[in-house]
Amino acid sequence: MTVSRREFLKGSAAALALGMVGAPACAAAAAGNEENVDKWVKGVCRYCGTGCGVLVGVKGDRAVAVKGDPNNHNAGLLCLKGAMLIPVIYAEDRVTEPMIRRGGKGSPLSKVTWDEALDFAAKPFREALAASGPNAIAYYGSGQALTEESYLANKIWKAGFKTNNVDGNPRLCMASAVAGYLTTFGKDEPMGTYDDMDAATCFFIIGSNTSEAHPVLFRRIAQRKESSPDVKVVVADPRRTNTSRIADLHLSFIAGTDLALLNGMAHVIIREELDNPRFYGRYANFVTNDGKPCTFEDYKVFLADYTPEKVQEITSIPAADVIKAAKIFAESSSTLSLWCMGINQRTRGVWANNLIHNLHLLTGQIGRPGASPLSLTGQPNACGGVRDTGSLAHLLPAGRMVANEKHRAEMEEFWGVPKGTIQPKMGHHTVALFEAMAKGDVKAVFIHCTNPAHTLPDLNALTKGLETAFVAQTECFMDAETLKYADVVFPAAFWCETEGVYGCTERRYSITEQAIKPMGNSRPTIQILMDFARKAGVDPKLFPYKTAADIWEEWRTLSKGSPYDFYGMTRDRLKKESGIKWPCPTEDHPGTNLRYVRGEDPLVPANHPDRLFFYGRPDGKANIFLRPYQPPFEPADKDYPFVLTTGRVIDHWHTATMTGKVPELQKAYPSAFVEINPDDAKKLGVSNGDQVVLETRRDKMTFPARITDTCMPGLVFCPFFDKNKLVNRLFHHAVDNASKEPEYKICATKVYKQA
Numbered sequence: 001m002t003v004s005r006r007e008f009l010k011g012s013a014a015a016l017a018l019g020m021v022g023a024p025a026c027a028a029a030a031a032g033n034e035e036n037v038d039k040w041v042k043g044v045c046r047y048c049g050t051g052c053g054v055l056v057g058v059k060g061d062r063a064v065a066v067k068g069d070p071n072n073h074n075a076g077l078l079c080l081k082g083a084m085l086i087p088v089i090y091a092e093d094r095v096t097e098p099m100i101r102r103g104g105k106g107s108p109l110s111k112v113t114w115d116e117a118l119d120f121a122a123k124p125f126r127e128a129l130a131a132s133g134p135n136a137i138a139y140y141g142s143g144q145a146l147t148e149e150s151y152l153a154n155k156i157w158k159a160g161f162k163t164n165n166v167d168g169n170p171r172l173c174m175a176s177a178v179a180g181y182l183t184t185f186g187k188d189e190p191m192g193t194y195d196d197m198d199a200a201t202c203f204f205i206i207g208s209n210t211s212e213a214h215p216v217l218f219r220r221i222a223q224r225k226e227s228s229p230d231v232k233v234v235v236a237d238p239r240r241t242n243t244s245r246i247a248d249l250h251l252s253f254i255a256g257t258d259l260a261l262l263n264g265m266a267h268v269i270i271r272e273e274l275d276n277p278r279f280y281g282r283y284a285n286f287v288t289n290d291g292k293p294c295t296f297e298d299y300k301v302f303l304a305d306y307t308p309e310k311v312q313e314i315t316s317i318p319a320a321d322v323i324k325a326a327k328i329f330a331e332s333s334s335t336l337s338l339w340c341m342g343i344n345q346r347t348r349g350v351w352a353n354n355l356i357h358n359l360h361l362l363t364g365q366i367g368r369p370g371a372s373p374l375s376l377t378g379q380p381n382a383c384g385g386v387r388d389t390g391s392l393a394h395l396l397p398a399g400r401m402v403a404n405e406k407h408r409a410e411m412e413e414f415w416g417v418p419k420g421t422i423q424p425k426m427g428h429h430t431v432a433l434f435e436a437m438a439k440g441d442v443k444a445v446f447i448h449c450t451n452p453a454h455t456l457p458d459l460n461a462l463t464k465g466l467e468t469a470f471v472a473q474t475e476c477f478m479d480a481e482t483l484k485y486a487d488v489v490f491p492a493a494f495w496c497e498t499e500g501v502y503g504c505t506e507r508r509y510s511i512t513e514q515a516i517k518p519m520g521n522s523r524p525t526i527q528i529l530m531d532f533a534r535k536a537g538v539d540p541k542l543f544p545y546k547t548a549a550d551i552w553e554e555w556r557t558l559s560k561g562s563p564y565d566f567y568g569m570t571r572d573r574l575k576k577e578s579g580i581k582w583p584c585p586t587e588d589h590p591g592t593n594l595r596y597v598r599g600e601d602p603l604v605p606a607n608h609p610d611r612l613f614f615y616g617r618p619d620g621k622a623n624i625f626l627r628p629y630q631p632p633f634e635p636a637d638k639d640y641p642f643v644l645t646t647g648r649v650i651d652h653w654h655t656a657t658m659t660g661k662v663p664e665l666q667k668a669y670p671s672a673f674v675e676i677n678p679d680d681a682k683k684l685g686v687s688n689g690d691q692v693v694l695e696t697r698r699d700k701m702t703f704p705a706r707i708t709d710t711c712m713p714g715l716v717f718c719p720f721f722d723k724n725k726l727v728n729r730l731f732h733h734a735v736d737n738a739s740k741e742p743e744y745k746i747c748a749t750k751v752y753k754q755a
Ligand code: MGD
Pocket: 048, 049, 173, 206, 207, 208, 209, 210, 212, 213, 214, 236, 237, 238, 239, 241, 254, 255, 256, 257, 258, 340, 341, 342, 343, 377, 378, 379, 645, 646, 647, 648, 649, 650, 651, 652, 653, 654, 745, 746
């Protein structure tokens, strides 16, 4: 029996009678053929950073059913995407054989043996290394790769090939949140957890369409609101999304202006004496925009520019609503802020993150159940796999930095490589990497578990990198756009065909155990990486592993004594339990809910004089930054009078190579479209379904119109899942100064009906 969309929705309603508009379908029903399952194998959903636990039903050598793990944080619930994972495994276009492009770019791919493929890939890497040195090669990875894969690749590239050219799609996603945590609190990763959702009395949701992008979490928020009618929800999003439908107050504004809103809220909080001087006097420092210490008085002077009336001028939010939002935030007994790409994918994404933290530090809404800033992570393993293992161009494992000599020396010693092996200079961040490939500076790249030919910004400019450099790629599905540029394709074992750990938004690590054999001739990626590295000339002593568990053991040991300490998470424990939150230093430690809190976080000494200790900072105090409003890189102007923004729909995952294989999901969103406000449509003479041209300074493309008040006048929205409508060709590739994350959320466009 296969559960249909209709049955799923029915099951969802039965699972929880939410009388609330906007709560997405989530059900505890098993999807697939549940009868005759031989065994249930534990895992994590393949998709979003919510990180729902799943159980995969296996019959013989096939996965036949999936259901939510009742013991993980999702309490057995899954959204439709998670529930429909089984058909993805058995999609007809799985990549099952190694392939090479003998005749160079543009020639057909031919199936070859593993040995031929590995030799074919290793040769250009060896040649690039010999001719131009280690920085002529690179690794481009993913927040969807398993932790063991990212840890291994990072080690091979940084200590084996000796290049810091290791980056990946979390740069497009969480980099601004990382830099926000680092600058404010001194260490990456949130202090809050999902349990805060059950205690919060105010949800401040900014730049996150939680309902569509983190459906099971949104369900939890909606449930909290329904069970406690006093709970307030404030949503700040230029669009009226499904998320904003449960809001008591929806702040819609001109995209890219919310730094002014956040400073305006701080202005009101101080003016109305809703701030908490005892709290920030003890736990925070005031810091100017260029990093110099300053005083609360300086902060007040700085905020004088952000009166509600001034904020209204900049953002279009009525002044009264700015005041209302500030009061709800500060007066609630516990406020939880949630944010995602509307904040991170901005040229001032780091500043926007700092300003959210400011509000919590100013009001003391932090370090108590339900009171916390909590950035929502997009991908299932951007936190655990990439941020924590330090698999980005400027990072090293467990919070270490490439630029820090002591950190490099620690890693060289741990990895057993000579002093000076790790370069002191950071490698290329994503946009710079693809530019360096286009220039011929980076000659060969290994791409794993990501589809950059579809998802990079400014595709017309950045895919030149893929046209120029030698591309070795691991893939599972033949319709991935990047395969068009791959010189060699390694068939990778897919989700639940191999074993590994994912770490989600709330510092929770959960394991996916192998349930079935890899399909066809595909192999686990750790094996592919080690075989490739050996052939490309890396000393195999660097990776003496037989299994993923061996890599985990090394990584667990490395975390010991670090601010990420999860030494207590043995493989056995991960298999027995359904996710554990770090810090977790010993095998009998239950994991940590409230980070930085005495008596909760094992890294805060039990006898510490203060209840809170931000141990990432030298004096244990967090920073309140004086960050001004700055407009986006390319606001609307008289020539390009609309703002184009992009994002997700509930039923598709990124480039739809997986969700596109599930008819139930594909039918809901068969192709891309552009959302236009009814007033704009009227002025443009556009009706529903008309073909509408979006023309930016880079390119122009046509989309069918959806006329809806989701977008405010002057704003249009396109989802980016459709490979036949690569909306990223329209975008610029301006990045945040500090995080180097691109501004996918805002560019200027003309909009007109196709002649
Ligand atoms: P987006 O649709 O990218 O999703 O999750 P979200 O960030 O929640 O954008 C969020 C919102 O930002 C949009 O509603 C948009 O209107 C708003 N926005 C645009 N401009 C601005 C602005 O200037 N300020 C503010 N405050 N908001 C603005 C992303 C997350 O989703 C990520 S990163 C990943 S990797 C996962 N991907 C994914 C998926 O592909 N599909 C589904 N269904 N779920 C997913 N979950 C994860």
